[in-house]
Amino acid sequence: MLEAVARLGPGTSAKEIAKFAGVPTTTAYRMLNLLVADGFLVRVPDLSGFALGRRTAELAHAATESEPDISLHDVVEELRGHTRFGLHVASFGGGRLRLVDKDPDHEIIAISTLAKDLHANALGKLLLAHDPSVRPDPELRRLTEHTVDDPVLLDRELSTIRCDGYAVENQESRLGRAALAVPIRDQLAVVVGGLYVQGSVERVTARDRELVQFLFDGARRLTGLI
Known part of the structure; x- marks a missing residue:
């Protein structure tokens, strides 16, 4: 689901995420609520969809820091x-x-x-x-x-x-x-x-x-x- 939001971009809806991940919409809503609660996703201001959250950005930053510089x-x-x-x-x-x-x-x-x-x-x-x-x-x-x-x-x-x-x-x-x-x-x-x-x-x-x-x-x- 994180990959779905990363690929589709900020504002991705729960239905779009469910389709991308191949899971029922009800399952997607339940898991999305957990990801929001843990800070991996956030709701966009108009509540129409989701964007990557602070904890996901922190993980990406940590992964970048652990790798050697490359162009x-x-x-x-x-x-x-x-x-x-x-x-x-x-x-x-x-x-x-x-x-x-x-x-x-x-x-x-x-x-x-x-x-x-x-x-x-x-x-x-x-x-x-x-x-x-x-x-x-x-x-x-x-x-x-x-x-x-x-x-x-x-x-x-x-x-x-x-x-x-x-x-x-x-x-x-x-x-x-x-x-x-x-x-x-x-x-x-x-x-x-x-x-x-x-x-x-x-x-x-x-x-x-x-x-x-x-x-x-x-x-x-x-x-x-x-």
Whole structure:
């Protein structure tokens, strides 16, 4: 349940946590009350959901202090050695999408559209899903026939991203290209960036559960490094 709140972000509801953890809602409520009582979770101000509490932050801080200093680039380079895909890291600082570590061996196709057309790529949709202060361009420019240009459909997709914990891009910025992105968080579980993989539509797909899990595990190792 702590992992559900960490992945889905502050304000996650009990129903969303129950779905993520695969437990009945009644069981989730009982366990959530215990976690709140012990300080591992707190209720958000409007009582609509939960966020990580002080004791969880203390555990994360203690774990960080017990590990040797390591840079984001060191971890990403090590991850690149375990996959045939190119891995890229973006920062969402200040509500802006900015690439902070690009894979030198794998070019990002349509890179100029990432920050400009947030609705048309996995990193941009990840930012939109987790930072309510950032809004997509009202025009929702159509880059390909697959680009989502309907605000209602985009809102639904952003809700799915918050629930599933990752974003998908399928020929929305360039025909024949697909991508996946998972959130990178700080020590308080706030989404501060994304781990991004892009490739052909045949190779990069959410149906590849091994790839999705690899990205989740990699993003977890990057916690607190942006």
